[in-house]
Amino acid sequence: MTIERPWLAQYPAGVPAEIEVDEFQSIPAVLEQSIRQYGDRPAFTNMGKALTYAEIDELSRQFAGYLLGELKLKKGDRVAIMMPNCLQYPIATFGVLRAGLTVVNVNPMYTARELKHQLVDSGASVILVLDNFARTVQDVVAQTEVRQVITTGLGDLLGFPKGAIVNFVLRHVKKMVPEYAIAGAVRFRDTLRLGAKHPLPPITITHEDIAFLQYTGGTTGVAKGAMLTHRNLVANMQQASAWVGGAVEPGEEAIVTALPLYHIFALTANGLVFMKFGAKNILITNPRDMPGFVKELKRERFTAITGVNTLFNGLLNTPGFDEVDFSSLHTTLGGGMAVQRAVAERWKKVTGVTLVEAYGLTETSPAACINPMNLAEYNGSIGLPVPSTECCVKDEGGNVLPMGEVGELCVRGPQVMKGYWNRPEDTAAAIDADGWLHTGDMAKMDEQGFFYIVDRKKDMILVSGFNVYPNEIEDVIAMMPGVLEVAAVGVPDERSGEAVKVVIVKKDPALTAEQVKAHARENLTGYKQPRHVEFRDELPKTNVGKILRRALRDDAA
Template sequence: MTEVKPWLKNYPKEIPPTLEYSSEPVQHYLTNAANKYPDKVALHFLGKELTYQQLYEAAQYFAGYLQANLGIEKGDRVAIMLPNCPQNVISFFGVLFAGGIVVETNPLYTERELEHQLKDSGAKAIITLDILYPKVSKVMPHTELKDIIVTGIKDFLPFPKNLVYPYIQKKQYGIVVKVKHEGHIHLLTEILKQKKNKWKQYSIDIDEDIALLQYTGGTTGVAKGVMLTHKNIIANTTMNQAWVFKAKEAQEVILGLLPFFHVYGLTTVMILSIKLAAKLVLLPKFDVLETLKTIEKQRPTIFPGAPTIYIGLLNHPDLKKFDLSSINACVSGSAPLPQEVQEKFEAITGGKLVEGYGLSEASPVTHSNFLWGVERVKGSIGVPYPDTDSKIVSIETGEELRAGEIGEIVIKGPQVMKGYWNRPLETEEVLKDGWLFTGDLGYMDENGYFYIVDRKKDMIIASGYNIYPREIEEVLYEHPDVIEAVAVGIPDPYRGETVKAYIVLKEGSTVTEEEMNEFARKYLAAYKAPKLYEFRKELPKTAVGKILRRKLVDEEMKKYEDESKKQA
């Protein structure tokens, strides 16, 4: 086995190479936790706490309402457009109890982005925040949405924060939205007050039935729904638990900072926390000072994150005033983890911070460095998870390459998606004989450790978010004065990468950078909109007229290297 999978010889004795997986659907994690630990705190949210019994009952009430009042049946899609808050967890498990498929939706989406995702998924209902209701109601006529369920951050805040929050919200966002529980609008607070509706428990085939549609841009920039079955999510959650083998059931505190609308946060934070019957400490957004205060007060033991988060904490001027020693395990994903950041964070916390790798199409984690028992390998994304196979293949021939040779990373395992929602051709492009072709270029060393060297995709990763240049370019091309546009990722010491747009304007145009920025932000979420613009008379192209994106990237890399040398 170790000859076929050389990484297995590195496994510590505590991690088995193959695992046993539950035959029950994902929502049974909550049922099991509530049965075993009904009075244990499940969620902590800015001072408010819910026990496992309370969380379970809320999810049950919600499921009953979805079926009885909204007509949700098995396989219907229900979107969740919320930050990390108790309502998100209640909604996720409630939709699954009702037999539905969860569509996690980014609250930062513009109307354009939201409309595409809702239309593509065919979602019948959506759960969203009060301040997002105007946006959702505008796109509703263009989708199959029939019902909007509204909640507010204040709904799950303790007294007196719940009374003060509306004033803070008005000051921060400039609006206070008030809606009534009538017609196609439903208030979550009213739903949870009602007596439990009788709800039908559907039979779930965990190998075939979809639990989650996770949208990802892929290589084209067109958002595609990744179909993750109950088995996919169960497998990856079980793998994650095996990796943090020192974690003990009902004794851990997990910091829920990674957004649940990203599958990395959903699997490694929310679902793993429920499976472990841990206390999940929720933060709706990343604020450095608030995060430091929360760590000191709530004493999390497990803290999955992204490099930007750890960098932000390390650079806070008052870092030394806070006690972060409760942290035992951190797995960083979404972007490369700088060695310096890893070492500094471990020195301050006394815990372990390692880099992992994954993608939405794999639920998402496939590789990771070991937290305990094995020496760290610098620059590596680690080794494949249990029951996960991986190899490097030639991008020209598809043949498997030898150790040290660079090619495309491909993956096989029970966490690999069923396919893309309603996109059989795109599915065939990336799923071949059970292997998932990641589009990432790398190599494997003789000991079975994997390394990323480049991305076959043009994807930009900024602050852990996946950003697809084509999506940005399509928006820029809609500007009446733009002739040509290309978006690239350039190095950024904080975000990892940031978006820069190169633009050729019509002759005589006086459009400024500020005007382009204002235009782009109307149609793109803030994290996708270019942070830098450069206007040129022409862009480098091939003989057949294709813009040489790589040349622009190389130019930026040269500038960055020259600047770094000056500073050194």
């Protein structure tokens, strides 16, 4: 089935309709090109310590040498990595990929139950974990197929004396490293020393080999491993780099990486696409420490930053952020959740740079749509399908709907995952016979080919038979100066089936429920107005700062 592609007419100059997927066979092939071109340039920096592309080359080869030469892992074996943004992450990830193995990214905040599920489901035989989270590994490792645990401290690669001080403070002053004992565990630095004895053998990696098992759906049910192949990731790197290429200067970029690299958005956009441009990735280990984050931004010259709405909102509300030097900043990319107009407009006012919204999923590696990089103002859209990508809106019967009508957003392109690991039924439910991935997001397309997310299918509120989309309610309430954060959910109601409830974190302590309802009456039709208003000190969020509406619904129920 062919579909109209009105978005091609809106592509910025120089962006091709199709990308060349076959230019690179694998992620290591792209990395090796960057090493040749930008060897002496800083690749990753964290807590004041930088590693060049040449150093990443050497260290990742050593880690690959350890996995193949010492542990005797075979092609396709899975290696779990459980850590926040630190220098060990890119070394380990590129080492695993160069060895022809598969990375299993693990959220370090996982509970023992969640970790066990992921390790058992993926069949990982090795796990690399930061000391702070090793207690969780200790609790479950005997119930998994993991045969080697590798541990590391946050300061281990920061050099002397800084690294020793960081490790001492975390363990003994801040008490952030619970005691643990894992029989046979090896230190990461020792794996590099041992791996240096084993030169990296020539390894054939094909497009169809699985690069990442990227777990998703943990907020909606049991987490499933999306099989992202080298082709999927290379395609998305080619698509995104073609899209943003006109705005960047290869070899001169520095991107702020505050979202965790174990999350698909930062992994591809920052860790891979900007690696292709020879950029420096400024790794922020704990972006929740907003004052510390702002201090870091004052220290570093940066040209690009990615984030989610709550991250940008948090920065804008942190004292000192407006004193940061934004003179080099040219790209701000928002994704992972809807960007709110109030936040986007304030970002533009403070930084002088438009907050460009993008859209993607773990299952699409992740970029599917991005707004033009030369966008003058926030437009409320998720943008246009990226090169070599088709998008359409379908009804419940699988029919493509005309422009302007709301239905489920479907995506087709080379970045769409191979499927879910060991879950053929789930794969068949997500990807139809024509190769369309059904996203579960309700959307519409305008006549120019811009797509607009109306809401998650599951989050939609049904009031007396009318569809109410939480994003719209949240946008309206977020316009109030006294509101810091807001989430809208449906709660059971005897008369209307469901009623709208808003949960708010106040910026102004004097804000009242009546003021919120009065503002809603002015801006929303009757059935969309919140019947219930609750104030909280904070909203429940995922590891990347996405607001968990499900948790709020469960609380209400």
